[in-house]
Amino acid sequence: xxxxxxxxxxxxxxxxxxxxxxxxxxxxxxxxxxxxxxxxxxxxxxxxxxxxxxxxxxxxxxxxxxxxxxxxxxxxxxxxxxxxxxxxxxxxxxxxxxxxxxxxxxxxxxxxxxxxxxxxxxxxxxxxxxxxxxxxxxxxxxxxxxxxxxxxxxxxxxxxxxxxxxxxxxxxxxx
Numbered sequence: 609x610x611x612x613x614x615x616x617x618x619x620x621x622x623x624x625x626x627x628x629x630x631x632x633x634x635x636x637x638x639x640x641x642x643x644x645x646x647x648x649x650x651x652x653x654x655x656x657x658x659x660x661x662x663x664x665x666x667x668x669x670x671x672x673x674x675x676x677x678x679x680x681x682x683x684x685x686x687x688x689x690x691x692x693x694x695x696x697x698x699x700x701x702x703x704x705x706x707x708x709x710x711x712x713x714x715x716x717x718x719x720x721x722x723x724x725x726x727x728x729x730x731x732x733x734x735x736x737x738x739x740x741x742x743x744x745x746x747x748x749x750x751x752x753x754x755x756x757x758x759x760x761x762x763x764x765x766x767x768x769x770x771x772x773x774x775x776x777x778x779x780x781x782x783x
Contacts, residue, residue, distance in 0.1 A: 688780040691718035699773040708766040713757045716750040721783040723749040728778045729763050731770035739767040
């Protein structure tokens with residue numbers, strides 16, 4: 609009799625509705641909205657604190673309201689990819705025809721050096737149909753306003769039917 613009661617109790621417990629974990633958590637849009645509201649409130653509070661600060665004891669040193677400098681605006685950060693391009697490239701086979709060895713030149717037109725550059729190479733057949741994608745991270749630094757050539761860099765194994773390759777820069781880190 610006791611096992612039947614235990615089984616019935618477990619079955620009833622499993623059938624009861626329970627609050628899910630997702631009910632108490634805000635969605636991504638709500639988190640973004642709250643973050644934006646908080647940022648806006650902090651900026652307003654900082655401006656109000658600046659404007660409502662007590663005047664100095666000496667009236668001659670007090671600045672007129674028109675003399676208060678506007679808050680500094682920060683220009684949006686540019687991506688390192690904006691000025692980083694592959695300006696020439698070629699490829700050949702290595703390792704009994706199974707490895708892709710790519711030769712390319714990177715040009716960094718940015719005002720800063722970049723490193724950890726990731727390239728993605730797409731390999732296609734003669735008719736243009738897609739075969740393989742390979743990625744490679746280059747743990748090297750390309751100085752600002754300069755070019756750097758990489759000769760015979762192993763990108764990875766490639767399909768034996770591949771005839772053409774096209775490489776592009778995917779990511780890079782600003783130094």
